[in-house]
Amino acid sequence: MPDNVFPLDSTQPFTAQEITGHNRWHPDIPAAVHVKPGESFRLDCREWFDGAIKNDDSADDIRDAPMDIVHALSGPVAIEGAKPGDLLIVDILDVGPIPQEDGPLAGQGWGYTGIFAKKNGGSFLVDQFPDAYKAVWDFSGGTATSRHVPGVSFTGIVHPGLMGTAPSKDLLGKWNTREAALIATDPNREPPLALPPEPQGAILGSLSGEDFNQVASEGARTAPPRENGGNQDIKNLTKGTRVFYPVFVDGANFSVGDLHFSQGDGEITFCGGIEMGGFVDISVDLIKGGMDTYGVSENAIFQPGNSAPQYSEWLAFSGTSVTLDGEQRYLDSHLAYQRACLHAIDYLSKFGYSPEQAYLLLGAAPIEGRFSGVVDIPNACATVYLPTAMFDVDISPSSNGPTQINPGIGAPHSAF
Template sequence: MPELLFPLDSAKKFTDQAIVGHNRWHPDIPAAVTVKPGDSFRVHCREWFDGAIHNDDSADDILNAPLTTVHTLSGPFAVEGAKPGDLLIVDILDIGPIPQEDSGPLAGQGWGYTGIFPRNNGGGFLTEQFPDAYKAVWDFSGQTATSRHIPHVSFTGIVHPGLMGTAPSAALLAKWNAREGALIATDPNRVPPLALPPEPRDAVLGTLTGDEYTRVAGEAARTAPPRENGGNQDIKNLTKGSRIFYPVFVDGANLSVGDLHFSQGDGEITFCGAIEMGGFIDLRVDIIKGGMDTYGVSENAIFMPGNTDPQYSEWLAFSGTSVTLDGEQKYLDSHLSYQRACLHAIEYLTKFGYAPEQAYLLLGAAPIEGRLSGVVDIPNSCSTVYLPTAIFDFPLAPSSSGPFQIDPGIGAPRSENKV
């Protein structure tokens, strides 16, 4: 096992650990650990809400999830010799739930969760159709996930980090804040908001204190979106065996990682659409000097996915086009066409006995494939959602005998409270 450089005690909060991580992006957050090119090391990661979501049959915790506290990131890890303009090579050697603990109060201890966030607290990809808070808890058995809230489904997890990236430079941070602030200004009262501006409340900034903490907390970027540094990309194929190349913007690169997922469908469509968990990740790092200019990788990460994904050979695919639910034609809107494909899949699954919310949660957590199938045939973009049929314990394809009727069980808990 690689040396554990960032330990987390499951009995303590994220801010009470021996080494404290962070939940914002800023170049002046000090490195927590320094490593050398070629080093391999283990990192513990806390589930993104630090234990605020519980293994129960209530969705009140999703309704009131403390969004200002996320993401709980492990790091930063400074890499000796890394300079702006380099590429940081990150190999994912291994990854899994919280080790040596198979039950307990934290997601990752034998269980994880998926949530539909309410419109007034984050929302999601289909927030207009699903404005309320719901939750599904998943149990882990080895590599397999099942849920009492979405019965008749079982699948192999595609375990991956939802979030990993390097620190921004001061100039890049200022660019983020300016462009996202300009977007917010176009509709400042929108619910959910168009973007998340810097928020000093609940900022965790490693070892910073006093005036320096106050300054950085007021400038630091939220970790919710993906950006030039990688960040919260939620790419389900960043599995064991993946190699990622990150741009370096500050001395040492200052790599951070967190938001581990047991499984996820393309798009993580409910916002908390993956199966969230805490756990461990083993990494190896190296540097390509001057790699950003050499390879033209200046504002994006590139990666070589691992080869440990579950292999499915049979799918049922649903298509969607860029026409709104009320019939308005949009021009090559692939975001809209993917929404429509997801809604078509959800409607189909309800014919077998699932509630719409169960189907929505399933599309976020299960290893679905989302594809841009046509982006040039004006005016309609075409997107598709591929559902692996093997994850269901009943026949999913249409037949002359009609849809098999399942027992939907207790269903997905819904919060009856208001934000």
């Protein structure tokens, strides 16, 4: 096992650890760890809400989830010799739940999926699902099952939802300026159009005093993906993946967190993967001047790993860029994917699942989402593929009609 350079104690909160991580992006957050190119190392990772979500049959914790504290990131890790303009090579050697622990913290043998309430960030289908729901998933080896979504089991596609490098001061300024301009177009929107810097809840490594206050007032929230990578939630960043990140500051200052036991394409419930704490084993290297050499001025490129679940049979649903009210939109792939997901939810509801159970399943299971047609005006076409082997019953259409499952206790629900 590689040396653990960022150990975490599961019994202690993120801010009480031997080494303190961070939950904002800023170039002035000091590196917590220093490594050399070619080194391999382990980083323990805290669940993104630092233990706020419980293994119970209530969704009140999802409804009241403290958005100002996310994400709990392990790092920054400074790589010796890294300079702006380089490409940072990150190899994911291994990734998994908290090893050999059972307990109350997500990652200790279990994880969770949440549909976020409209008043607390919402989800991809927020207009159809405005309230908070939760599903708890139990891990057995590489398989996930849930008392809240019975009748399914699937192999996890374990991955970090968030990895990235620190922004430069100029890049951070661009983020804050453009996102503030977007917020200004509809400042009272619910959910908001973007999340501005928020000092409340900021965790900034070893910073203190006036330095802390300055960075807390400027630091970018970690919720969206940006040019530095960040919260991309790409389910294929599994064991064996190699990622090439642009470097914007000396040392690169790489960070990682938001581990998922599994996830469907799009993480459509917002808290849509099976969230957990765990570990990541990583090796790093540098391509000097690689940003210019390969034209990677922003956003990472990657070579996916080869450890994804091997599903071979699928049932797929399609959608086009027409709203539920019948309004035609021009090549709106985002809308088309929403419609494809809604069609899958409607279909699964005929087998006895509640719409919320079906939605939670699409967020957690390794579904495939694709933009299938983006040129045939006026309708974009998107598709969503469900692996049929994860169901206990045959979900293919037949003359016998849908087999009814027992929905069990259902998905916990909390409304504002």
